Amino acid sequence: MTANGWRAVLRERLGERVSVLPGDLQAHARDEGTPYTCIPGAVVFAQSEADVLATLAVARDHRVPVTPWGAGTSLEGAALPLPGAISLDLSGLDTVGEVDPLGFTVTVGPGVRRVALNRRLRSHGLFFPVDPGADASLGGMAATHASGTTTVRYGGMRENVLSLRVALLDGRVLSLGSAARKSSSGYALKHLFLGSEGTLGVITALTLRLHPLPPATASVQLAFPDVASAVLASVTARGLGVTPERLEFVDAATVRAVNRHRDRHDPEAPTLWAEVAGRDAADVDTQLALLREAAALHGGVTVGEARTPEAQGALWAARHGVYDALRAAWPGHATRIGDVCVPLPALASTVALAQRLLAKHGLTAPLVGHIGDGNLHLLMHAPPDDTETWARIERVLHELATQAIAAGGTCTGEHGVGLRKRPYLRAEHGAALDVMRDVKALFDPLNLLNPGKVVGDPLSLPDWSQDVPTRT
The missing domain is CATH 3.30.43.10 (Uridine Diphospho-n-acetylenolpyruvylglucosamine Reductase, domain 2)
Incomplete structure (x- = not known):
């Protein structure tokens, strides 16, 4: 036909x-x-x-x-x-069901956007914590197992999706998971679809785990003499028992770009932003003191602190404005964000490796990260038609992904596999990749659901706007 x-x-x-x-x-x-x-x-x-x-x-x-x-x-x-x-x-598919304030759940369609949902939840004293930065759809976030700035405390989508409805290619609709907080019943099929990127089925509804808005919060901005010190301070803070709501890192080049873009005057040094929450102001004070102690051990100083929502919004504006500021810093350049995640003991050495690779290949790429859970991003950039520079960029990202896997980490901390991270799955998963492909064939024997992504090999398929064979 x-x-x-x-x-x-x-x-x-x-x-x-x-x-x-x-x-x-x-x-x-x-x-x-x-x-x-x-x-x-x-x-x-x-x-x-x-x-x-x-x-x-x-x-x-x-x-x-x-x-x-x-x-x-x-x-x-x-x-x-x-x-x-x-x-x-x-x-x-953007319906939002009744909020359950006792069970801390809500059921939504996959098209509901994260920001709009949290706006509706606020009047109930609740929020959905997963924050990938972009105003993504909840279905897309589930399909890519999104995480982000709050993962250090609340986890990613796998920890915050209680149940799913999923449409399969063969016409069945599966209800997976439940609103119960735990279960030992059957295989955990729900988790197959969280991170499957539409290659196994299509998510049509999600029941989400919600959390109470913290009674008291505060944020702090800490500057350091070098990148290694900032990274080590983040690890030390975790060791002291601080589990922040958010713990974010940017290097000096990033602060410089944000200062220019937003007319700010932050110290142009490697910087940590942290947000803590507690039962009351005294609890928050204790955690801030531990953060300052961890920073001081590595030469860090406090350059900003905020306790009201308005002041915290202003303090975090520099971190949240990073992507736009970096794009504005190199007008006309295309960008690519490299994303890896490593165990905390390997974090400092991985950051050092990234810096060495950039110097070796003559590249500049601001470094940012959800540092509390070992997640690093390099924002690479070059003119779109500069093939020689893009070849060097690809080499840096390849070496970084390879090293992250060798350190016991992953080639993609939160951006998913899609098309570009497929070459690393064999090194990361070994024989398990073959089992993943068996699962794909079980759910999608015709290979029609987002083919060529995640576990699929690159495909040379016809242009489907031309003649397509009909099933016999």
Whole structure:
């Protein structure tokens, strides 16, 4: 059947929810972190679980690949469709159920955005803690096992999703997990889908674990003489028993860029931002004192402190504005964020390695990180057509990912695998990669769900806007 044929079937079943308008196709052709443009053959704007199932039925019958789409904030190509295939936009599944203030749960559609959800939860004295920085969709965050600034205390999506509804390619819908806080019943299938990036099924609903807003919080900004000292101070603070709400690091170059971009005057030195929470002001004071003690042991000094929400927002503005400031620092440059995560004992040596690699290859790349859980980001940049520099960038990121795995860490701490981290999965997982591929084949025997991502090999598939074979 030709592309017009399967599109006609989609239109017959889903009507105006199917779009082939150039603007809609282009809007689903790129993500925020990869240079690729992959124009789908059609975009389905699903409004319900039934729409998802209808889309998967057409994909199954006509052998057309489907890639789920949330907010398009992916950094490794996870949401990019195959050219000419189906982009399944889940933003319309944006219902928010009744908040359960006793069970600390809420059930949401996959299209609900993180910021909007927390705005609604605030009146209940609750919040959802996972904060990847971008205003991502909850379904996309679950599909990539997102984490972020608060992971050091609350964990990532696996720790904060209690249950899922997932539509499979064969038409079944699975309900996985429960609102109970623990269970020893059966296999933990829910966890297969958290981080599967749409390669096993499509998430249609999530029940989330919520947390009470802390009674008292405070934030502190600490400057250090060098990067190693800041990193060691973060490890020391954890050893002293401080479990901050957030513990973030940036290097001097990053502070410099933010100062210029936001007209700030922060000391241009390696810097830690930390937020602590407690039962009351005295509890918060105790934790701040421990943080200052950890910093002082490594030459750190306090350069900012805030206790009211307004003052804390101003203090954290420098950290939250990093990405925009760094892009503005090199106008016309394309960017790529390298992301690894290592065990805390290997953190300082991994940071030192990153600095050596940058010097060796003649590159500048500000270093930032969710340092409390060993997560580091390098923001690489160069003119888009400077192939020689991009080759050096790829070499640095390759060596950093390889070393992170050798140190017992991972090639991707929170950005997912997508297209670009696939080459490292064999080194990281060994024979387990073959089992992962067996699982993929079990759930998706036709290899139509986001093919070529995560555990898939790079594929040379036809342009699905041309003739596509029909199942016999």
